[in-house]
Amino acid sequence: MSDRLERIRLHGAVPQHIAIIMDGNGRWATGRALPRPHGHLAGMQAVREVVAGCLDAGVEVLTLFAFSTENWQRPASEISALMSLLEEYVAKETAELAERGVKVRVVGELGRLGESSRQAVDDVSQRTGSGSNLLLNLCISYSSRGEIARAARQMAEEVVAGTLTPAEVTEEALGKRLYTADLPDPDLLIRTSGEMRISNFLLWQLAYAELYVTPVLWPDFTREHLYDAILEFQRRDRRFGRVTA
Ligand code: IPE
Ligand code: IPE
Ligand code: MG
Numbered sequence: 001m002s003d004r005l006e007r008i009r010l011h012g013a014v015p016q017h018i019a020i021i022m023d024g025n026g027r028w029a030t031g032r033a034l035p036r037p038h039g040h041l042a043g044m045q046a047v048r049e050v051v052a053g054c055l056d057a058g059v060e061v062l063t064l065f066a067f068s069t070e071n072w073q074r075p076a077s078e079i080s081a082l083m084s085l086l087e088e089y090v091a092k093e094t095a096e097l098a099e100r101g102v103k104v105r106v107v108g109e110l111g112r113l114g115e116s117s118r119q120a121v122d123d124v125s126q127r128t129g130s131g132s133n134l135l136l137n138l139c140i141s142y143s144s145r146g147e148i149a150r151a152a153r154q155m156a157e158e159v160v161a162g163t164l165t166p167a168e169v170t171e172e173a174l175g176k177r178l179y180t181a182d183l184p185d186p187d188l189l190i191r192t193s194g195e196m197r198i199s200n201f202l203l204w205q206l207a208y209a210e211l212y213v214t215p216v217l218w219p220d221f222t223r224e225h226l227y228d229a230i231l232e233f234q235r236r237d238r239r240f241g242r243v244t245a
Contacts, residue, residue, distance in 0.1 A: 024193025024217030042219035053223030101133030
């Protein structure tokens with residue numbers, strides 16, 4: 001067993017839910033004088049690494065930011081390379097994900113995806129539906145503000161329909177209308193490539209997450225890097241606004 005994993009087990013509590021902003025693919029490629037899509041391709045290996053790492057460490061939920069609604073503003077060639085990679089990932093990995101008990105769920109404005117990408121999303125969700133070892137949440141065409149606005153709109157419609165009263169518009173009610181309704185909030189947010197920002201990711205759900213930013217570029221991120229982040233998480237003192245005894 002990995003030395004780090006052994007230390008994680010000795011320390012005890014593992015984050016139940018880890019969220020990752022997978023960033024730095026473009027810089028990884030540019031640094032090697034390669035076109036940016038090569039960085040995205042190399043980043044697929046890191047996805048395999050963190051999925052395996054979470055399974056071994058006993059993390060229950062892994063949420064990956066794969067494509068933001070703002071990313072639709074990138075050049076068409078890069079977007080189509082990313083969508084092809086999504087389809088390739090599904091084609092290549094679904095059988096193993098299902099075998100390892102990984103349940104995949106894809107969230108975001110999926111109506112904006114092309115037909116073949118949507119097909120891939122349906123396919124992986126269906127074929128891994130019975131997994132119970134790890135829930136892998138893929139955020140694709142995702143915007144946190146969009147998600148919150150959507151929840152607010154739903155509640156407004158329910159109020160108009162008379163099935164919800166204004167007094168019932170609570171934090172809990174809003175949380176129940178997010179894509180993450182049935183999940184615990186992330187305990188740990190990891191961002192690779194050194195950027196110190198949230199970039200419209202899980203703004204509501206990250207209220208009390210521990211933040212961990214590493215300079216490592218996403219394609220270079222391995223399960224040992226994941227374990228370093230978990231070890232750092234285990235050293236944090238989470239107070240949730242209270243005082244420690
Ligand atoms: C993250 O890498 C992948 C996506 C946002 C889709 P980037 O493509 O943002 O890489 P950098 O930040 O330009 O290096
Ligand atoms: C955030 O990365 C989105 C994903 C990782 C999918 P970006 O590279 O798009 O974020 P900014 O532009 O640096 O804020
Ligand atoms: Mg980036």
